């Protein structure tokens with residue numbers, strides 16, 4: 001399946017010089033959506049874990065169906081000020097700015113294993129901030145799964161030592 005052909009490139013969004021890889025065109029395609037979820041799911045078949053964690057908002061889109069299909073719980077990591085209960089927060093850099101993410105302090109117990117799922121790995125800032133939150137709360141990140149990886153932004157350099165899978169790769173803008 002040519003999933004890459006279903007990604008829409010939008011130049012100069014959200015800022016001049018950024019080529020935005022738009023996944024809404026994959027979501028629109030019943031076959032594309034099914035292939036994406038099923039293939040991400042296959043990368044988890046030999047992994048033992050307790051929860052899937054998805055960063056807001058595109059991490060929710062892929063994280064929830066994976067958790068549902070695999071019979072696991074889902075933990076949202078949200079942008080600042082959105083989670084209602086007690087939170088732990090982390091500031092991080094993005095390809096196009098900075099942001100703060102938060103997780104509920106009782107989202108999982110120390111010693112539990114989590115998988116991080118997101119639509120796209122760019123600089124790795126979001127993922128590294130999520131890993132830091134999990135580890136500071138005593139959890140273990142056993143796998144990270146992405147639909148898209150922008151290899152040229154070297155996000156994997158921040159994820160050395162972790163088990164990382166991505167389905168669609170871009171070597172350059």
Ligand SMILES: O=P(O)(O)OC[C@H]1O[C@H](OP(=O)(O)OP(=O)(O)O)[C@H](O)[C@@H]1O
Pocket residue numbers: 055056057058059093094095099118119120121122123124125126127155
């Ligand atoms: O590897 P990084 O450089 O951290 O970039 C990747 C992150 O950026 C995007 O989310 P964004 O913060 O734009 O939020 P959204 O999903 O709500 O659009 C994307 O969904 C990843 O979470």
Ligand SMILES: Nc1ncnc2[nH]cnc12
Pocket residue numbers: 018019020021022095096120122123150
């Ligand atoms: N170039 C890009 N396209 C889509 N989502 C992104 N998140 C970070 N960089 C991105």
